[in-house]
Amino acid sequence: MSAATTGHARTTASAEQPVPDLLYSxxxxxxxxxxxxxxxxxxxxxxxxxxxxxxxxxxxxxxxxxxxxxxxxxxxxxxxxxxxxxxxxxxxxxxxxxxxxxxxxxxxxxxxxxxxxxxxxxxxxxxxxxxxxxxxxxxxxTAALALPWSTAPGSRPAATVRAGDGVALTGTVRGVADAGEAGTLLVPAEGPGGLGLYAVEAAAPGVTITPLVPLDLTRPLADAAFDNAPARPVAGPDRAEAAVRRALSAGAGLLASEQLGIAEWCLTETVRHTRERHQFNRPVGSFQALKHRLAALWLDIVSARAAARNAADALATGSPDLPVAVAVAQAHCSRTAVRAAEECVQLHGGIGMTWEHPAHLYLKRAKADATALGTAGRHREALAGLVDLPAPSH
Missing domain, CATH: 1.10.540.10 (Acyl-CoA dehydrogenase/oxidase, N-terminal domain)
Structure with missing residues (x-):
């Protein structure tokens, strides 16, 4: 699949300000x-x-x-x-x-x-x-960026690993997503010249991966400890910080699409269940109160789709509005996914609370994603700064 086959026409208001393409090709x-x-x-x-x-x-x-x-x-x-x-x-x-x-x-x-x-x-x-x-x-x-999974884009990462002579890394990074599955760890570390980015083989001597018990069992977290672990420089102080920021921005922007998928499954599954589940000889989905709740959730998901697609399009086109698009997408999609998953569990009644029904997988993924790569509140604060608005109260 080449870039040529995935191209799509975009109508622009002017050569300087392209209009985001929110549709799927x-x-x-x-x-x-x-x-x-x-x-x-x-x-x-x-x-x-x-x-x-x-x-x-x-x-x-x-x-x-x-x-x-x-x-x-x-x-x-x-x-x-x-x-x-x-x-x-x-x-x-x-x-x-x-x-x-x-x-x-x-x-x-x-x-x-x-x-x-x-x-x-x-x-x-x-x-x-x-x-x-x-x-x-x-x-x-596979590889993983060795930063806590909660690290938000836009700020200088707090390096907890130091690069010594040779190059050998010493320090610990806590709560790294997929560290236990990665063959290579990309580790931001403070060296003599400043922050650098280093590649470390996960199986190298001096590397210890300690699995954690996360809320979301479908995305493992682990602590990564380095004790004079051999490493190779990937980016020096002149590029490392920009590389980490770009990676976290892309991760947060595209995490919104994962959150959109969670919300869409929850709505589809809940609508199906309420059509099939009967009370008083009627499908529970025919009750007006449930119709209103599902209709309101559908509207939230439509808005989340627009926000997620805008972030993806901004990443694809290199839009100057990328920081705003990512902050909007995370602030909205994060909350929408959690709400959709909560509604899914509640409107399934007793079966939604059981381990056998998959609803809890989506609730845990939505809750875990809500703290990944910056919380919704953190992204709202970033958005306020980007568009010169007062910081939101919590």
Whole structure:
């Protein structure tokens, strides 16, 4: 899938101010169908529930089929580095479907955040950075940015690791998403010249990954500790901070699409249940109070779709309004996903509270996502600063 085949016309109000394209192209819809079909076959609710009770919730065969077989792992990677040369719009479609399936997958952490961090270094062919990027693009390996999963874009990351002579890393990073699944860790660390970004093999001596028990069992968290662990510089002080900011911004912007997928599944499943569930010889969905609640939720999801698509389009086009688009998307989509999941559990009644029903997977994913890459409140504060409004009260 090349950039040429995924292009879509955009009407512009002027050459300086393009109008965001919130619609899905034909190629994007084809990609959606392919990803949904794969997830339906290999990642149904029963399969997810079974895997999260094991020590490894990720299905390596699913990742091979999605990342390598379908080429999704390389959507954001240019063709010259072995990727698909697509854009954030296509990656957003994949994340919508992963959210809709509550699929355990390192897609966001590896194929989006880690890839964006590497792309910021402008790797040249034949270099180690280019080789690492090519490995991520074809799905042979995965990587994770070693920062707490709650880290928001827009501010200088607080490095808790130091780079010594040689280069060896020492320190601990807590709450890293997918650290236990990643083959390579991209670690921001303070060195003699300032903040740098370093690549560390997860299996290298001196690296200890300690799994945590997260709220969302479909996205494992772990502490990563380094004790004179051998590392390779990826970006020096002149580029490292910008690389981390770009990676976190892309992650937050596209996390909104995952949250949109969560909300859409919850609404669809709740509407289906209320149509089939009867009380007093009538479908419970025919009661006016429930109709109003579901209609209000549908309106929120329509708005969330516009916000998520705007963020994806801003990332794809390099819009100067990207920080605003990301802040709006996170502030709205985060709350919408949580509300949709809560309504799903409540309107399913007693069965919605059980472990056997998948509703709790979506509630936990929505709640966990609400604290990932910055809370909704943190993004509202950022938005207020970006558009010169008073900071919102909590």
């Amino acid at each position: 034909e190629a994007e819809e084809d990609l959606r169908s392919a990803v949904r079909s794969l997830l339906t076959d290999r990642c149904g609710p029963a399969a997810v529930l079974a895997r999260i009770e094991t020590a490894r919730p990720y299905d390596p065969d699913l990742w091979t089929a999605l990342g390598a077989g379908m080429g999704a792992a390389g959507l954001l990677v240019p063709e010259k580095h072995g990727g698909q040369g697509a854009s954030a719009r296509e990656a957003a479609v994949v994340l919508e479907e992963l959210g809709r399936a509550a699929a355990p997958s390192p897609y966001l952490t590896s194929a989006v955040i880690a890839v964006e961090a590497l792309l910021s270094t402008e790797p040249e062919e034949g270099t180690e950075n280019a080789a690492l990027l090519a490995g991520l693009a074809d799905g042979r390996s």
